Amino acid sequence: MKIYTLHKKQNLPISVEEAWGFLSSPANLKIITPEYMSFDIISGADRPMYPGQIIQYSVTPIFGIKTKWVTEITQVKDHHYFVDEQRFGPYALWHHKHFIKAIDGGVEMEDIIDYKVPMGWLGQLVHPFLVKPKLEEIFAHRQKTLIKLFGAY
Numbered sequence: 001m002k003i004y005t006l007h008k009k010q011n012l013p014i015s016v017e018e019a020w021g022f023l024s025s026p027a028n029l030k031i032i033t034p035e036y037m038s039f040d041i042i043s044g045a046d047r048p049m050y051p052g053q054i055i056q057y058s059v060t061p062i063f064g065i066k067t068k069w070v071t072e073i074t075q076v077k078d079h080h081y082f083v084d085e086q087r088f089g090p091y092a093l094w095h096h097k098h099f100i101k102a103i104d105g106g107v108e109m110e111d112i113i114d115y116k117v118p119m120g121w122l123g124q125l126v127h128p129f130l131v132k133p134k135l136e137e138i139f140a141h142r143q144k145t146l147i148k149l150f151g152a153y
Contacts, residue, residue, distance in 0.1 A: 002124050003093065004132070006113040008139050011153035012146060013106040020079045020100055022149075023109070024049045029057075031149075032142045037061060042068070051076050054087070061090055062134060092116040092123070106153055109146075111139070 012019065022028050026045035033039040037059050044055035053073040060066045069089035076082045079100065086094030093116035101108050117123035117131050 001116065002127075003114055003116050004127065006111070006115070006132075006135050006139070008111045008143075010109045010143050010146060011103060011106055012109065012150045013153050014150045016079050016100055016102050016107055018150070019107045019109060023098060023100065024076075024082060026053075026055050032145045033059075034138060034141045037138075038066065049073050049076055049082060055084075062130070090118070092118045 026049065027041060030039050030041065040058045042056040042058055044053060047053070051073060055071050055073070057069040057071070058066060059069050067090055070087045071084045071089075071094075072087050074083045074085050081097060081099045083098070084094075084096045093114065095114045097110075097112045099108075099110040099112075101110075113135075117127050123131075
C-alpha cells in the first residue's frame with residue numbers, strides 16, 4: 001500500500017483572521033477550484049466549520065467523469081488548523097491538514113495531504129502522469145487565485 005504526500009506552502013499579506021475566515025468557510029472551496037472541475041457543494045456547508053461536519057460535493061476531476069466526494073471535518077483548532085478526511089470519493093485515502101500561522105507581513109498557509117490512489121498497482125502506475133500532475137495543477141490554480149483575491153506576499 002503506497003501512501004503519497006503533497007505538501008504546499010503559500011504566504012499571503014493578510015491577517016490570520018482574514019485567512020481563517022476565508023479558508024474555514026467550505027463555500028469558498030468552489031472559488032479556489034478550477035472551473036473546469038464543475039465543483040459544486042451539495043450539502044453541509046451551511047454552517048461555520050466544526051468537528052464532525054460532513055460536506056458533500058460534486059466534482060468532475062478527470063475525463064469529464066462526474067463523481068460525489070464526501071468529506072468530514074475531523075479536527076478544528078480555531079485560527080490555527082483544521083483537518084478534512086474523505087469518507088467517500090475518488091481516493092482510497094484522503095487526509096488533508098490545513099495550517100495557518102502569522103508571519104511578518106501576513107500569514108503562512110500550509111497544506112499537507114496524505115492520499116492513496118484507488119485500484120492498487122494500476123492506480124500506482126498512473127499516479128506519476130495522471131493523479132500527481134492533476135493535484136499539482138489544482139494547487140497551482142489555488143495559489144494563483146488566492147494571490148488574485150488577497151495580493152502577493
